[in-house]
Each structure stands twice: as C-alpha cells, then as structure tokens.
Amino acid sequence: MTNPERRPDEARIDEARIDEALRLLSGAPVELDVAGRRLSRGSGVYAWWAAPSVFPDLPGPPNEQVPSLRLLYLGRATSLRGRILRNHLRRSGSSTLRRTLAGLLVSEGYRTTWTDRVVLVPEDEARLTAWMHTHLRLTWAEDADPATLEGVLVRRTRPPLNVHGVDPEHLQAAVIAAKSSYNASSRPPAEPPRTP
Numbered sequence: 001m002t003n004p005e006r007r008p009d010e011a012r013i014d015e016a017r018i019d020e021a022l023r024l025l026s027g028a029p030v031e032l033d034v035a036g037r038r039l040s041r042g043s044g045v046y047a048w049w050a051a052p053s054v055f056p057d058l059p060g061p062p063n064e065q066v067p068s069l070r071l072l073y074l075g076r077a078t079s080l081r082g083r084i085l086r087n088h089l090r091r092s093g094s095s096t097l098r099r100t101l102a103g104l105l106v107s108e109g110y111r112t113t114w115t116d117r118v119v120l121v122p123e124d125e126a127r128l129t130a131w132m133h134t135h136l137r138l139t140w141a142e143d144a145d146p147a148t149l150e151g152v153l154v155r156r157t158r159p160p161l162n163v164h165g166v167d168p169e170h171l172q173a174a175v176i177a178a179k180s181s182y183n184a185s186s187r188p189p190a191e192p193p194r195t196p
Contacts, residue, residue, distance in 0.1 A: 013148055021045055021141040021149055022156075025074070028065040029137030032089065039081040039140065045149055046080060046140040047159070048073040048097065054135050055104060058160035058172055069137060073097050073161040074154050076146035084138065089129050093119040100161050102128060103178030114186040 029049040030038070049069040052059065060071035075097065077083030092098040093115065102110045102120055110128065111121045120128060143149050154165040160172050163179065 013152055017143070017149065018152055018156075021143060021153060024141035025139045025153070025157075026064040027139050029063060029069055029139050032133050032136065032138060035138040035140075036085055036089075039084055040142060041079050041081045042142045043076075043078045043144060043146050044080050044140055044142040045074065045076050045146045045153060046084065046138060047071055047157075048161075049137040049139065050135050055160070057174055058104075060160045061157055063139075066137075071157055071159045072136070073100075074150065074157060074159045076150040078146075080140050080142065084140075089132060090125065091119070092125060092128070093117055096163075097161065098128060099182050100175060100179055101132070103180075103182035104174070105131070106178070106181055112182070112185040114188050118183055118186045 025045065025047045029047075048071075049063055049066075050072050051068060052070050055072070058072070063069040063071065075083070087095045088097050092102060092112075098120070099118070102112070102124070105128075110124045112118050112124075113121050119125075151165045154162050155167060158166065158170045161175055163171060163175060
C-alpha cells in the first residue's frame with residue numbers, strides 16, 4: 001500500500017510514524033461489528049476497504065494481508081470510536097464518506113432531504129449503514145496528531161473515494177460526479193415572496 005513518492009512538506013513528519021501507520025492500516029481489515037468493539041476513543045487515522053466488485057471502476061491499492069480487498073477511503077479522527085460509530089455508521093450530514101457512498105449508489109434509490117444540508121432520509125440512513133456492514137471492512141492506527149499524518153497517507157496511498165488532499169491527476173471523476181449529484185439531490189425550501 002505504500003508509495004515511494006515523498007514531498008518536501010513531508011520532511012517534518014517522522015518516517016517511522018508514517019511507516020507504523022501504514023503497517024497498521026495495511027493489516028487485516030475487520031468487520032464493522034468487530035471494529036465497533038475494538039475502536040478506542042483515542043485519535044488516529046482509519047481506512048475503509050471493500051472487494052473490487054463493490055466499485056469496479058474505482059480501483060484502490062490492495063490490502064497487504066487480504067489482497068482480495070481494496071482501499072476505498074482514508075480519514076482521520078480525534079476520536080476513532082466516535083467518528084466511525086456516530087458519524088460514518090450513522091449520519092450522512094457529518095460524514096463525507098456516507099455522502100459519497102450514497103452518491104455512488106444512486107441507482108439503488110437512496111433518497112435525500114434538506115435540513116441545514118443534504119442528508120439521507122432516516123430509512124435510507126439505516127439502509128446505507130446495513131450496506132456498509134455488508135460490503136466494507138475497516139483498519140485503523142492510533143496517532144496523537146492525525147491531521148498531519150492523514151495528508152501524507154492520502155498522497156501515498158491514493159484512496160479512490162478521497163478528494164481532499166489528493167493530487168489533481170489522481171482525482172476520480174466518478175467520485176466528483178457522485179458527490180455533486182448527492183449535493184444537488186435536495187435543496188433548501190424556497191423562501192416565500194416578501195410582501196412590501
């Protein structure tokens with residue numbers, strides 16, 4: 001999963017720290033029920049994995065321990081447990097990953113509504129969570145400063161669902177289109193005309 005390219009701005013990050021995070025993220029991905037029991041409340045980085053058949057047009061690098069799984073997305077959290085369980089596995093309004101997945105799975109009829117942003121309707125939040133439990137696996141690495149680590153890892157591993165921190169030549173057009181489609185699927189209600 002490693003990529004030998006290094007940028008000058010990566011020099012301030014300890015290479016051993018990067019290697020340890022890559023080692024842990026490249027370990028055998030676990031089912032989400034298992035991850036829910038093992039995740040700590042500490043900060044760190046995490047990686048989502050799936051079989052190539054899940055999104056065949058979005059190939060990510062293979063997992064070193066389970067080559068039948070491909071990297072989809074890499075993120076960071078101040079609380080790994082909170083980010084995964086309360087955001088990624090529950091609410092599209094606070095999870096870029098969930099919004100991207102819903103956009104990519106638009107053919108499965110996911111419905112949205114407007115709150116203060118576009119979110120899935122409650123039934124489809126539950127449906128997407130079930131889909132994630134069926135199709136996705138997770139690895140993670142605790143780290144005291146995941147914000148500095150995430151950018152380096154994204155540039156080196158090029159997860160296909162990541163957009164921020166990805167070099168422009170590695171952005172996936174299908175992911176950009178899916179995010180745009182999702183964001184355009186609901187709009188705030190029109191304001192009533194003002195009376196003079």
